[in-house]
Amino acid sequence: MVKETMTPRERIWAAVKLEPYDRVPVAPLLDVMFPARHKGLTLAEAFADYRGKGWPAMVDLFDDVGGWDGFILPGYSQSPNPGHPAAGRTGRMIYPGKGLPADSPPQYIETESMTIEDYDRIIEIGYRKWADEVRERTSPFPLEKSIAWAERQIAQYRKEIATWEERGLPTLVGASVNSPLMALSTSRSMTAFALDIHRIPDKVEAVMDAMVDDLIESTIEVARLTGVPGAFLVLERGGCFYFPLKVFERFEYPYVKKMVEAFVAEGMIVDLHFDQDWTLNLPYLLDLPARMCICELDSKTDIFKAKEILKDHMCIAGDVPAGLQALGTPGEMEEYCKQLIDVVGKDTGFILSSGCTVAADCTYDNFKAMVDTGRNYYPHG
Numbered sequence: 001m002v003k004e005t006m007t008p009r010e011r012i013w014a015a016v017k018l019e020p021y022d023r024v025p026v027a028p029l030l031d032v033m034f035p036a037r038h039k040g041l042t043l044a045e046a047f048a049d050y051r052g053k054g055w056p057a058m059v060d061l062f063d064d065v066g067g068w069d070g071f072i073l074p075g076y077s078q079s080p081n082p083g084h085p086a087a088g089r090t091g092r093m094i095y096p097g098k099g100l101p102a103d104s105p106p107q108y109i110e111t112e113s114m115t116i117e118d119y120d121r122i123i124e125i126g127y128r129k130w131a132d133e134v135r136e137r138t139s140p141f142p143l144e145k146s147i148a149w150a151e152r153q154i155a156q157y158r159k160e161i162a163t164w165e166e167r168g169l170p171t172l173v174g175a176s177v178n179s180p181l182m183a184l185s186t187s188r189s190m191t192a193f194a195l196d197i198h199r200i201p202d203k204v205e206a207v208m209d210a211m212v213d214d215l216i217e218s219t220i221e222v223a224r225l226t227g228v229p230g231a232f233l234v235l236e237r238g239g240c241f242y243f244p245l246k247v248f249e250r251f252e253y254p255y256v257k258k259m260v261e262a263f264v265a266e267g268m269i270v271d272l273h274f275d276q277d278w279t280l281n282l283p284y285l286l287d288l289p290a291r292m293c294i295c296e297l298d299s300k301t302d303i304f305k306a307k308e309i310l311k312d313h314m315c316i317a318g319d320v321p322a323g324l325q326a327l328g329t330p331g332e333m334e335e336y337c338k339q340l341i342d343v344v345g346k347d348t349g350f351i352l353s354s355g356c357t358v359a360a361d362c363t364y365d366n367f368k369a370m371v372d373t374g375r376n377y378y379p380h381g
Helices: 008-016 033-038 043-048 050-065 116-125 127-138 143-166 180-188 190-199 201-226 245-251 253-265 279-287 303-310 322-327 330-343 364-376
Strands: 092-096 107-109 175-178 230-235 269-274 293-297 315-320 350-354
Touching (some): 008 350, 033 043, 033 050, 043 050, 043 092, 050 143, 050 364, 127 143, 127 201, 143 201, 175 180, 175 201, 180 190, 180 201, 190 201, 201 245, 201 253, 230 253, 245 279, 253 269, 279 293, 303 315, 303 330, 315 330, 322 330, 330 350, 330 364, 350 364
Parallel strands (some): 175 230, 230 269, 269 293, 315 350
Antiparallel strands (some): 092 107
16 A cells, blocks of 8 residues: 555646656546446437436446545536637547447547638638537528527536545546548548648648647637647657658648647646557657647557656656557556656656546446555655
């Protein structure tokens, strides 16, 4: 057993700031799916009544397992900007019970919903004005309804933050945002966007230049509304899993750097949410502000290499794999978490977390083994 000398809040912030802690903090990235199944709900029930059933299932899971130290995101609610309640053009989501079996995870259908003409319009008027135009043309709801929906989402987000704050647990993220590359690749589709950066690279760069300030401004506005000075910067498609470094250096990193520096200038912590493999990109992170970012990994990036590179510069979070959560045993879970704590968690700078969100198929015993290992094992004291 670990002799605890810090509160959960102190422990989390010690990890982020690379200061000594009494043990590794535990902060899973959690959505509604695993908690819903744990409480005997179908995913259709959890999504259809998130406030009444899905969110309470998340709180119940926290109580059932005996708690942990903090949250990257407070729950599954969204944090849109009521001042601009439009996301432009993206693919579409299909939800359980609405096109999918009742207990199936939701599916994202990626389509070419953005055109080259949209690129031209964004360059001309900016990203937020373009998104507002798209909403006016395509939304079945009047602006007032869109604003009301965004305000309800923000209110729910604040409720979730307050629930954990009352228990002494910090939430690290007040607003979420995609990098320009992530936003364009999901709107154009990955295939079309990959062709664009080879066929019309200058135009793609001009679009990103027209987007980045609007993305920064909106994220800061939302963080102020939620009351948490932290940004969740979604990064997946700009890393070495998809693109060579020359593409990353032109179309991803300059914008990520500008966004991170702008957020940090506002006093915000930045959670860099790295999906897929970013191992080759890790050295670039040394050029980002020190002790103000979290390198959050999903088990595809080499987390031990990340520790080697970033140990004196940036906190690391992760990276218990979904496969281990769902198919492993509690003993295997404990063994892997101990390995993470032994190597990545030594001295400071590590938050034990799931690799991306906790898997819908995670077993309760495996989840509890992860939390219990983090709370009870720390051989470095």
